[in-house]
Amino acid sequence: MVDLTIDGRKVQVPEHTTILDAARTVGIAIPTLCYLAGINDIGACRVCVVEVEGVDQLVASCNNEVASGMAVLTNSPKVRSARRTNVELLLSQHDVECTTCVRSGNCSLQTVSNDLGLTKVPYRKDLVTASWNEDFPLVRDANKCIKCLRCIQVCEKVQATGVWDITNRASRANVGVVGGIPIEQSDCALCGQCITHCPVGALTERDDTDRAFEALADPDRICVVQIAPAVRAAWGESLGLSREQATAKRLVSALRRMGFDYIFDTTFSADLTIMEEGSEFVERLGHRDTETFPMFTSCCPGWVRFAKAHYPDMVDQLSTAKSPQQMFGAIAKSYYAELIGVDPHRIFSISIMPCVAKKHECALENMDDAGGGQDVDLSLTTREVDRMIRAEHIDPALLEEEEFDAPLGTGTGAAVIFGATGGVMEAALRSAYFLVTGTNPSPDAFEEVRGPRGWKEITFHLGETPLRVAVASGLGNAKHLMDALASGEVTYDFVEIMACPGGCSGGGGQPILDGSELAGERGRVLYGLDEADVLRFSHENPSVIACYENYLGAPLSEKAHHLLHSDHHAWSMPHA
Amino acid sequence: MTPTPDMTKILVCCGTGCIANGSLKVARAIRDEIVAQGVAATLDLLVEETGCSGMCEGGPIVRILPADIMYYKVRERGAKDIVASLGGDPLKRLLFKDARGERVTAQSENPFYAAQVKIALRNVGLIDPLSIDEYVARGGYEGLKRALAMTPDEIITEVERSGVRGKGGAGFPTGRKWRTAAGYDNYPKYIVCNGDEGDPGAFMDGSTLEGDPHGVIEGMVIGALAIQAEEGVFYIRDEYALARDHVQRAIEAAERAGILGDDILGSGKRMKLSIVRGGGAFVCGESTALMASIEGRVGEPRAKYIRSAERGLFNQPTVLNNVETLATIPYILKEGADAFASVGTETSKGTKVFAMVGKVKHTGLVEVPMGTTLRTLIYDIGGGIIDDRPFKAVQTGGPSGGCIPDSLLDLPVDFDTLKKYGAMMGSGGMIVMDDYNCMVEVARYYVNFLCEESCGKCTPCREGLRQMHAILTDICEGRGEQGDVELLERIGATMQDASLCALGKSAANPVLSTIKYFRNEYEAHIDERRCPAGVCVKLTEFTIDPEACTGCGACLRACPTEAISGAVKETHVIDSEKCIVCGSCREVCRFNAVVTEGRRA
Incomplete structure (x- = not known):
């Protein structure tokens, strides 16, 4: 001492x-x-x-x-x-x-x-003119940057991406995209960690709140919104709500005040993802001789961008199952449009995500399988939705909780934990076990994949089959894992990767509390919700079962393939 | 050829300055003349290209030994007469003319050299830097031999007793630095020579490396023995191609002579030396930035909460010494700590090398005992101000040094005194200014330089310099406002107190010291919108004093814009519309008739 x-x-x-x-x-x-x-x-x-x-x-x-x-x-x-x-x-x-x-x-x-009580700045104003592609989901305002270099360090040290660098030198030292290239030509994964670690407003997501308000104001539009699992663990932070107050149902209530027509839950499509991705994995397992392992999850668009930029030869190992956001969008403009009997073009589909990369994902040219324009029209970050709640002068603390709309508002505990690192793996294993053995495991049978470690590996048995799985969060950890796979140091059957440290709960679209890493705390909220849920297996989600029975048929059916899977070769990095 | 004591040596200065003035051609012409005149038959002759002999203003310099005849401003065409006069009377026209107009023959008779004491430069200008034999003949590697017979602790004790302090600027006791590094039991250790001399106008280290590379190598080996390192790196400024070449060839010669390699002079000790080219940034002279640069990283300083002596180059214990310090070490080991300590002042022992430039008559490389006054340096050695104009200031310590006014000319120059007065001795750059230098513009010049050379990492240095530059530019261009001087002082104080590295901490010195000693010039710019020195274009209007003008027409001919008119022997007039305030008329006027009252109309 x-x-x-x-x-x-x-x-x-x-x-x-x-x-x-x-x-x-x-x-x-x-x-x-x-x-x-x-x-x-x-x-x-x-x-x-x-x-x-x-x-x-x-x-x-x-x-x-x-x-x-x-x-x-x-x-x-x-x-x-x-x-x-x-x-x-x-x-x-x-x-x-x-x-x-x-x-x-x-x-x-x-x-x-x-x-410090500063009331004026006595010095000569010295601003720069810098251009930026304002259409890109990540926006940098050079005149707010204080050259703290945090973005450079986070991107390099934590995310192993190195998009940012010091540009110019000496007293003109500034920060910019490495090599001076436009951001859309870089390898940026759009994880948004530079945004959440920026002490000022120099780095932000593209603000899409105006487009959301515009859609809400349009009487011809049917505004459908989905709320991602990790959002419920964080949305109240910047609105002064306690964790107990900031429930998903209170957010539903706020969104309803705002004028959304149908308020749904991404947990529905997360369960759907498990059905498709789990079935895909079980099928791939059946062809061990021809398939290349491991199979990687593909629900994180930051990871997908990273993988395409750095490991293009491994793209075929990404699950073809779309992310929950995109599955939801495709179902909303097909199955649900049919259910309520409207032209899918009238539906304006908004997602609320803890994520910046989702803005890129929903705008991809091939994400329009339902035939009603883009399957998801707009993706908002948790921060943007918080700003919209403020803009509407809604005090959520005064709101009663309200239920999600049916049927796409129903999800299981297995889907809620998608928002934490290891959650997708755990949910998949719960259902894969059922698919292989015909019986449910204990819902907590795979809890070893939980926790904050950046790179976890565990071997489970699905009946007789030993299964080596790994989970990584944070692209730096992902890089280590990928390099170890490439060198043959490790071998796995199934790997879950989330771009942000701690998974979506630490996502780049989440509320910012400078100096605090809240992924772990938010993750624990999600595991608490899972534990309290009566439904803890994706294959037991009644809305998912109904959707298959009434519309899709079975997992991996032709219709399911058309709506719920995508071709990873449709685009490559860099991609704006 | 190995020199013999009675042979006639013709030393042709081939320091960078003299080479630029054609000294290599002079040397060739002399050799050709020796053959043409056939003097080699009667005289045992050796022509040598040496390092900088000091008085750059008088170059190219040719010195003949043992007769001790020193010729100045020698051209190729002078070779014939020089060779013809060998053995006879010296050539009067090439000798130095002292203040009384007398021609002097010997080097010691030239006041430029008379007050100098050469320790670090003991061989520079006297030997062929590429000849290890000549170095040895002048006692070279004797210090190393003595060190090899000593324990590391004894070597360090000797260096500590000498009182030598780091001559790169900070003045940290060299012995203490070595003892700290020696105290770590973590191998390998490194010794690094800082040859990244980046101050504008400074050429001490470059000249030393060029003129006596073995002297620095010997210092490196002794230092390595003291801290038990077996590897050393010369970090030499990118621009110093000649220095790098000489050091490289000297390293090779020392390897062949068994001084470097696996068995230093049969002692069983090992030493390997290599050269790294500087990264081309001023800040790379900062110790941690320099080491980052050697490691191949961006040359940026890091916080010094871990000292380099503990974890420096490649995270290993490292000693970084300046060229001049290392060149001094062999002398201390050979002659003993007492001999070294007998020179200098109580707290600053030995000598200091300066590169004296600017408005002084005799510019060049000088070495004087610590404690010599600025007046001695400028007026005795430097011969005073060009055209005998009034002295205004001397800028010491490089771009981040300070400007010292006339009233402080009798200050002894050492590590501690100058610091007290807001300047610093620095590595030894010394720029002399007269009344035609505008001190605000001088401050702006240095701040501009530092703006380009800041690493850009910490706020006070990066933003502070930018703001200072903006404010100083405004003042120089007539947009200065009340409160600007106070603002400059405030930024300066924060830079001194809160910057990350030594560069930032000292970067405000040019501004703060000029404000301290020449505040009236700032006030004239701001309050009266005039530049008293007649430098700032927007605040200057030249006129011709009719009382003083003789109508000689010199200004009229010198004016590049034909702004001056007037008949011969009649008062000339400047058309302020055409005048671009270049000052050419003032430069050429022998009657001080071109004057400035201030603001341009």
Whole structure:
């Protein structure tokens, strides 16, 4: 242990603790901007500087460790002055258009500058002109960037993608797409982790809320909305709701106030995905001699983009089953349109996803199998829906819970856990076990695939058949897994990959709480919902059963193939 | 050919400056003349291309030993007479003319050299840098032999006792640095020579590497023995092709001589040296950025909470020393710590090499004892200001150094004194300025340079320099506002206090020191919209003083825009509409008749 004083208070912390963390143990909050624990501790912004007795210059508290007898001042006049000037200098290159910024109220720069009491910026405004393809789902505003380099580090270190790089040099150093190419020509997986790790509003998703409002206002449109599993675990965070308040049913209620005609649940189509993908896997298992293993899940569009960009020769190993979002869209504009007797073109299909890549996926040219235009017309992130709720002046805390609409509003616990890493695998195994053995396993028989580890591997037995499965989340972990597969270091039968660390609950479209990684906490909410559910097997979803009986026939039927599967060779990366 | 004591040596300075002035052709012409005149039959002769002999302003320089005749500004056509005069009276017209107009023959009679004490430069300009034999003949590798007979601890103790401090600018005690690295039991260890000299106007390290590569190699080997490293890297600035070539060939010669390799002079000790070309960025001279660059990464500084002595190059214990420091080490080992410590001041021992340039009469490479005053450097060695104009300031320490005014000319130059006055000794760049230098523009020039050379990582340096540049540009172009000087001071203070690396911490010095000592010039620009020095185009209007003008017509001929009119022997007039404020008229006027009162109409 090390003894020191911080602002005159005695502090005792373990060796190698940073000054920043040591201060936090006694409730002294030192502001930071570029710091991202374990990912970006380069001490570049100099906002976290503190004065250490006996040291002339101020030191960064985020990457300097405590020493015995150290006397630290976190708020001396010298510190305050330097911190203030640093923030003012950052603001000189920032457009400071807070009123029209999606991060207003949730921006670290705004917080720090408000906390410091800045009322004006005395420096010359120095903004840049940079062009950006505003149609791309990921948008960068160069005049909000504070060059903290977090995006570069997250993309490189966590996501193994390296889309961002420092462009230009010296005092004109900036951030841009590596090689200076347009973003749509890059290998960007659209995971959105750079957005959720940006301390300011420099990186955002393309805002599609206007298009959603437009559709809602159109009396000829039938607005159908689906809510992804992981959304229910996070949507209330930025609206000030507790986890208990922020239920899926309360979100249903809010969406109904907003004017959506039919409010459905992506868990329905997640169960459908399990039926198709599980059947596909069992069928592939039957042809072990001709099929190449492992089979990879394909429900994560970030992963699909990554796989196509980096492992194009493995594309045939991706399950052909569409993602739950796209299955839902295809069913909504076919089966459901028939059920309610409308022309599918009149249906405007919106999805609420924890994801940025879903915006790309729903716009793919070949995602129009139902014959009513794009199967999903618009994909909104959790953040966008939260903004829409605010825009409608709805206070969700005052709303009663309401039920999803039938029949596409019914899902099982197995589908709810799609939102956490390992969930798809677990749901698939529950049903695959049934498909192979004819009996249900215990719903928790495969709980070993749960948990936050980035790369998990387990062997199960489906009856007599041993099955080696692996689960990875975060593209850096995915890369390690893929490289190990390629080198023959490991062999698997079935692999689930989610682009975002922790799976969709940590998705790039989820609410942002700077400095916090909430995937684990949200995941636990989903597992709690699964545990409490009476339906925990996808093959037992009554709406899914009805859909097969009344419309699709059986899993992998011709109709199912047409609507629920896709050809991965229809497009390749890079793809805008 | 191995030189013998009584042979006549003709040393032709082939430092980069003299080469640019044609010294290689001079050397060839002298050799040709020796053959043509057949003097080799009667004289034991050796012509050698040496490193920088110092007085660059007088180059190309040819020195004849042992007669000690020094010729200046020698052209090819002078070769014939030089060779013809060998053994006889020196050629008067090529000798140096001192302040009284007397021609002087010996190097020591030239005041430029008289006050100098050469330790780091002890061989530079005196030997063929590529000849290991000549180096050895002048006592080279004696220090290494002594070090080989000592324990690492004894070597470090000797260096500590000498009091030598790092000459790259920071002045950290070299012995202490070595002792720290020696204390880690983690192998391999590395010794790195910082030859990434990037200050504008500085050429100390380049000249040393070019002129005496073995001196630096010997310092590297001794340092390696002290910290128990077996590998060393020269990091040499990309632009220094000649230095790299000389060091490379010297390394090869030292390997052949058994000084480098698997068995240093039969001691069983090992040492391998290699060269890495600099990354071409000023910031690569910063220790952590330099090591990143050697490792093949972007040359960006990192926080120094882990010292390089513990984890430096490739994460191993590393000592990084500057060229001049390393060149000094063999002297300390050979002559002893006491001999070295007898030179200099209480806290700054030994000597310091400076590259003196700017408005001083005799520019060049000089080495003086620590504690020598700026006045001695500029007026005795440098011969004063060109055209005897008033001295205004001397900028020391490179782009992030400070500007020192007339009132402080009697300051002794050492590590600690200059720092007290807002400047720094730095690595030894020294730029002399006269009353025709605008100090605001000088500050702007350096800030512009630093804007280009900041690594762009930390806020105060990246954004602070940008803002400073914008504010200074506004001031120079007549858009300065009340409060701008205070704003500059505020940014400067934050840069000093809160930047990540030493470059950022010192980058405000040119601004802060010019504000400190020349605040009136800033105020003239802002309050009165005039540039007192007549440099800032938008704040200058030249006129011709009718009292002083003799109507000689020199300005009229010099004007590139035909803005000056006037008949011979009548007062000339400048048409301010046509004038572009280039200052050519003022440069050529011998009567100080071209004056500036301030703002352009």
